[in-house]
Amino acid sequence: MNNETPETAFMEWTVSFCSYGIDIARRDQTNLETLTGNNWLKDVDGKTVAVFYTGFGAAWGLGSFGMGGTPAQxxxxxxxxxxxxxxxxxxRFYRLDAELPLQRLFELFVRAPKIVAREIRYGEVTPRYEDLRIGVAPDGHVMLWVWGVGSQVELGTYRARVLEGMTRQSYNANVPAGAFTLTEDRWLALDRMKPETVERVKAGWRPDPMWYMRHIRVKYPWRHVLSGNVSRVTExxxxxxxxxxxxxxxxxLGTYMQVNRLRAIPEAALFWFHDRRGQRHYLSINFSLRERAVSEPDLSEVRAAFEEVFPGRTLEDNDWLPGDQDMALVEVQVPDDFQRFTAFLVKGERRIPLPVGRxxxxxxxxxxxWAGQTSERLTPEMRKLFQLGPP
Structure with missing residues (x-):
């Protein structure tokens, strides 16, 4: 019998980081840096279980693993x-001291049903969630997610406080010799921005923190479906x-199609399916045509379609439980020649086209x-796992 509790559960887990994008920037950039020796995670007894520092190089919601983390064991x-x-x-300097929802973390890291990995650990049974992902938005707002193989859910939102009186120069003067230091020329640290972005920043422009903390977090009742040259979706x-x-x-998949739930607007999807001839296929599709900020997709057309079908929804509506009559479909049409894929938001008689990017x-x-894989690579045990799931 498993007697693990949130306080005693022991497992391998990681920490990763990301930050908000900067509009019309030249390319991926680091606009945040953590401070050496001032970042840690502690267990319920106050024992340090992870230390880290990082440059926050990943785009919002994606994981850039920092230096440090939990022990290998x-x-x-x-x-x-x-x-x-x-x-x-x-x-500005910020500090966040936060208490994490340990019970929720336990349910996700330890109790959530396991998954069969399709990528790096192909065919292995692995925890559905195993990474604590920290995202920093403008003005000290912080988002936490838990991430696993292809899955990510929100854990909580926080607000860091400003550390008054600190400067890059004073910080650098007090770190141990040979330790990580901040770039003292602020504009040199931001030199990847386009000239027009620099001018906007110098004129007082800042990204809107509520874009990250409220607007993009609004959820709607919908699920994915494939139509056209499809006999069945498998994953x-x-x-x-x-x-x-x-x-x-x-x-x-049966549960996915039957259980009604709320989701934020679709950004991308991967489908594994069989066509009418029984041939197996892989399809990856993005619902954006451009970026709105550094490595962040512009989902404005998708957002507009959902607001047309579900007007007036706010973040507070995320606690609402949808019924069968509420659910919409994000339908991806598979053409007979597999050349031009289209997508629609469908609810009742309404059928609104969605953008299809890459x-x-x-x-x-x-x-x-994946392309290039051979069936012989999969042992009978692996095939059974992919079909029936972990025991």
Whole structure:
């Protein structure tokens, strides 16, 4: 019998980081840096279970793993978090001291049903969630997610406080010799911005923190479906505009199609399906045509379609439980020649086109997931896991 509790559970888990994008910037950039020796996670007894520092190089909702983390043999789950960082765009220091929802973390990290990995650990049974992901938005707002193989859910939102009186120069003067230091020339740290972005920042422009903390987090009742040259969908992976994501195994598709739930607007999806001839396929599709900020998709057309069908929804409506009559479909049409894929938001008689950006499509060998894989690679045990799920 498993006697683990939130306070005693011990497992391997990681920490990763991301930050908000800067509009019309030249390319991926680091506008935040954490402070050496001022970042840690502690368990319920106050014992340090992870230390880290990072440059926050990943786009919002994605994971850039920092320096440091939990021991290779694992650790107890974290109860408290300290995060200290400098935001070059705002030229301010921040510190967050937060208590984490340990019970919720336990349910996700330890109790959530396991998944069969399709990527790096192909065919292995793995925890559905195993990474604590920290995202820093403008003005000291912080988002926490838990991430796993193709899945991500929100854990909590926080607000860091400004560390008054600190400067980059005073910080650098007090760190130990040879330790990590901040770039003292603020504009040198932001030199990847386009000239017009620099001028906007100098004139007082700042990204809107509520875009990250409220607007993109609004959820709607919908699910994915394929139509056209499709006989059956076998697996699905879906990314949403609020940085959450779902990984639906073959054994879970029935539940996915029957259980009504709210999701943020769709950002991208991966489908594994069979056509009418029985040929297996892989399809990757993005619902954006451009970026709105650094490595962040512009989902404005998708958002407009959902607001047309579900007017007036706010973040507070995320607690509402939808019924069968409320659910809409994000329908991706598969053409007979697999050349031009289209997508629609469908509810009742309403059928609103959605933008289709980057598309990748491959024919696959039976039971496989990626181009170039051969069926012989999958042992009978692996095939059973992908079909029926972990025991």
């Amino acid at each position: 694992g650790a107890r789950l974290p109860k408290t978090l300290r995060l200290s960082y400098h935001d070059y765009l705002e030229d 699905l992976q879906s990314a949403h505009g609020n940085a959450e994501a779902e990984n639906v195994g073959q054994w879970e 598309v990748k499509h491959f024919e696959l060998e039976p039971f496989t997931h």
